[in-house]
Amino acid sequence: MLIFEHSRPGRRNYSQSPATKAEKQNIPQNLLRKSPMLLPEVSEMDAVRHYTRLSQKNFSIDTEFYPLGSCTMKYNPRACNALAMLPQFLARHPLAPENTGQGFLACMYELQEILKDVTGMAGVSLTPMAGAQGELIGVMMIRAYHEAHGDKNRTEIIIPDAAHGTNPATAVMCGYKVVEIATDKEGNVDMAALKAAVGPQTAGLMLTNPSTLGVFEENIAEMSRIVHEAGGLLYYDGANLNAVLGKVKPGDMGFDVIHINLHKTFSTPHGGGGPGAAPVGVAERLLPFLPVPMVTQEKGIYRWLTEKDFPQTIGRLSAHMGNAGVLLRAYVYVRLLGAEGMNRVSEHAALNANYLMAELRRAGFEIAFPTRRASHEFIVTLKDIKEKTGVTAMNLAKRLLDKGYHAPTTYFPILIPECLLIEPAETESKETLDAFVAAMKEILLEIEQQPDLVKTAPHNMPSRKLDDVKAARELDLSWKPN
Amino acid sequence: MSIPTHLKYTKSHEWIKAESDGTVTIGITQHAQELLGDMVFVELPKIGRTLAQKEECAVVESVKAAADVYSPLAGEVVAVNSELESSPEKINQDPYLAWLFKLKLANAADLESLLDAQGYEKVLESEEH
Numbered sequence: 373m374l375i376f377e378h379s380r381p382g383r384r385n386y387s388q389s390p391a392t393k394a395e396k397q398n399i400p401q402n403l404l405r406k407s408p409m410l411l412p413e414v415s416e417m418d419a420v421r422h423y424t425r426l427s428q429k430n431f432s433i434d435t436e437f438y439p440l441g442s443c444t445m446k447y448n449p450r451a452c453n454a455l456a457m458l459p460q461f462l463a464r465h466p467l468a469p470e471n472t473g474q475g476f477l478a479c480m481y482e483l484q485e486i487l488k489d490v491t492g493m494a495g496v497s498l499t500p501m502a503g504a505q506g507e508l509i510g511v512m513m514i515r516a517y518h519e520a521h522g523d524k525n526r527t528e529i530i531i532p533d534a535a536h537g538t539n540p541a542t543a544v545m546c547g548y549k550v551v552e553i554a555t556d557k558e559g560n561v562d563m564a565a566l567k568a569a570v571g572p573q574t575a576g577l578m579l580t581n582p583s584t585l586g587v588f589e590e591n592i593a594e595m596s597r598i599v600h601e602a603g604g605l606l607y608y609d610g611a612n613l614n615a616v617l618g619k620v621k622p623g624d625m626g627f628d629v630i631h632i633n634l635h636k637t638f639s640t641p642h643g644g645g646g647p648g649a650a651p652v653g654v655a656e657r658l659l660p661f662l663p664v665p666m667v668t669q670e671k672g673i674y675r676w677l678t679e680k681d682f683p684q685t686i687g688r689l690s691a692h693m694g695n696a697g698v699l700l701r702a703y704v705y706v707r708l709l710g711a712e713g714m715n716r717v718s719e720h721a722a723l724n725a726n727y728l729m730a731e732l733r734r735a736g737f738e739i740a741f742p743t744r745r746a747s748h749e750f751i752v753t754l755k756d757i758k759e760k761t762g763v764t765a766m767n768l769a770k771r772l773l774d775k776g777y778h779a780p781t782t783y784f785p786i787l788i789p790e791c792l793l794i795e796p797a798e799t800e801s802k803e804t805l806d807a808f809v810a811a812m813k814e815i816l817l818e819i820e821q822q823p824d825l826v827k828t829a830p831h832n833m834p835s836r837k838l839d840d841v842k843a844a845r846e847l848d849l850s851w852k853p854n
Numbered sequence: 855m856s857i858p859t860h861l862k863y864t865k866s867h868e869w870i871k872a873e874s875d876g877t878v879t880i881g882i883t884q885h886a887q888e889l890l891g892d893m894v895f896v897e898l899p900k901i902g903r904t905l906a907q908k909e910e911c912a913v914v915e916s917v918k919a920a921a922d923v924y925s926p927l928a929g930e931v932v933a934v935n936s937e938l939e940s941s942p943e944k945i946n947q948d949p950y951l952a953w954l955f956k957l958k959l960a961n962a963a964d965l966e967s968l969l970d971a972q973g974y975e976k977v978l979e980s981e982e983h
Contacts, residue, residue, distance in 0.1 A: 783918050789889075840917045844894035845942070 375422050376851045379412040388416060410853070429834050431778050437804050439728075441749045441781035441793025442536070442584055444614055444636035448701075451708060452639065456700035466692035470675050476700075477674035480693065481667040483703040484651075490714060491610075491630055492623025493653030497662040499694035506631030506650025507542040507609065512686050513629055513654060513661040514576045514605045515546055520661075520684065526575035526604070532561045534585050534785050536609055539578045548575055555787060559585040559741045566598060574604035581608065581625065582615045582747030584785045585740070586725070586793070596626030605629065605658075610650075613637040614721050614798065615748035618714035628655040637717075638702040649698040660684040665693060720798035721748035724805060728796050731809045736816055740788045749795035751788050752780075758790050761823045765790040768815055770837060771829035775811040857883075858950055862965060863974035864926045866908075869950060870968055877932055878965065881953040882914060882923060882945065885978055890916040893942035898934040899955055905929060907964070912954055914945065927964045929957035 438445035484496045500506035518526045529543035530551045540550045553565040577599045581589045608622040608630035614637040622630045634649040635642035666677040725746040740751035754765045769779035781793040862870040867886035871879040895915040905925035912923035933956040944952040
């Protein structure tokens with residue numbers, strides 16, 4: 373039920389209404405509204421109950437296990453929120469002079485340095501405000517690099533078919549033609565296809581490693597050599613960085629540019645559209661193009677780096693320092709972990725994924741790449757189950773909601789039919805994983821004995837199965853009175 | 855699944871029908887619509903556009919995914935089935951009736967290079983394994 377549907381004419385929340393009517397000052401007559409705004413008219417209690425009820429319907433990482441593959445829905449430590457919300461940070465004006473904001477600047481500088489270190493890149497800019505923006509800026513820098521070298525004939529970006537859907541979208545936004553290459557049976561990029569696709573027209577290769585199939589690209593050094601020899605650059609989608617954190621650096625694999633989803637690997641809150649943060653890291657040759665502002669330090673004094681310091685910068689992505697509050701949370705997170713803790717992130721991410729994969733296989737589920745070790749996520753396919761029983765991956769996903777679990781990612785990557793992409797993330801305990809396996813076993817039994825129960829799920833949720841086809845065909849986003 | 859024998863096919867799951875007036879009609883196969891599921895949006899090429907073989911020229915979007923449609927052959931777009939823009943579900947109802955666009959081929963002999971029903975069936979089998 374929408375708040376508008378609780379509305380009754382004349383019902384007011386007097387205690388919170390402004391005591392006086394606001395003065396209209398110098399607003400031209402033609403810009404004043406003629407009719408009142410369409411706002412819900414409810415009492416304070418109506419409003420409190422409505423939004424409390426909505427919040428209780430939330431499926432969130434704070435309430436349930438959330439194994440949403442590719443998204444890294446891990447716990448966001450409260451300490452990060454508490455420290456990022458110190459009044460000195462909250463009250464700081466973004467245009468405050470450098471000498472009154474040395475603490476904030478120091479945090480940003482150290483975060484840049486730590487991210488440089490863990491990714492093995494020569495420079496990092498923190499300002500992109502979402503994964504998609506980080507990607508866009510990464511590819512724009514590749515473009516700027518080729519243009520600065522008068523290399524105008526590089527019109528193609530190579531992208532494996534297992535890539536995130538955002539990769540080809542980004543390449544197209546930057547004016548490139550996308551050349552898709554295939555994946556082999558083991559989940560690696562098909563090397564013959566890569567060799568055939570690379571040439572003097574290649575601007576770069578975009579790659580996620582470990583890939584969205586949940587496996588580490590075994591031929592990464594060779595791939596990097598092939599692309600570089602042809603004069604192309606390598607782009608690293610950092611979406612799955614938590615699988616390799618502290619173990620292997622994208623810079624050492626030969627990547628020239630990377631974006632890092634802080635809202636995934638570095639545990640800042642996400643879901644529901646943000647606010648995100650996706651710093652970009654670059655190798656030496658792309659340094660001049662990094663977006664500003666960044667922070668530098670000389671003799672213990674911190675200052676902004678701007679267009680003056682970076683005349684070839686591709687520019688600014690936001691008015692100030694990106695999503696500063698999110699950057700602060702990530703900074704606290706990396707300081708809480710330390711170098712040793714970074715290692716444990718990837719170790720536990722891999723251990724949890726492999727344990728869950730082994731247990732689900734033992735329970736009777738089919739694993740898409742059974743011969744490969746999972747990186748930090750893995751794929752279950754219901755292809756055979758669907759053929760035998762008609763139960764789909766989506767049906768199972770909905771039934772999991774009934775059992776108190778957020779569903780894994782479904783139907784992605786699209787290469788694998790009827791798939792569930794499962795990422796437990798490193799913050800979950802063995803007990804949680806075991807309980808999830810037990811729920812999956814129950815569903816497997818239900819599929820055998822009463823498949824209709826699974827096909828018609830969910831049964832215990834605030835709403836039953838929604839008509840997603842109708843919703844997509846007859847998109848209706850704004851409420852109007854009858 | 856029965857694959858109509860009077861049509862030609864591509865590995866990327868388009869069907870092609872040779873018309874008596876020398877044009878060809880193009881749609882997506884039963885297999886493609888089954889994989890994609892309920893269609894919610896179709897984007898068609900502009901009439902008069904010249905297409906290269908394998909060029910992306912249309913989009914079919916379902917609740918699950920958006921897929922590109924590739925031009926099976928080189929030619930000029932002479933007609934589009936604009937009825938699909940308001941009723942994309944027709945592709946689900948009968949993919950071999952719900953055509954997407956018609957091409958005037960740059961080279962009529964190109965048609966012979968496409969898969970026949972038997973060849974397409976082999977493609978589907980190899981995808982299964």
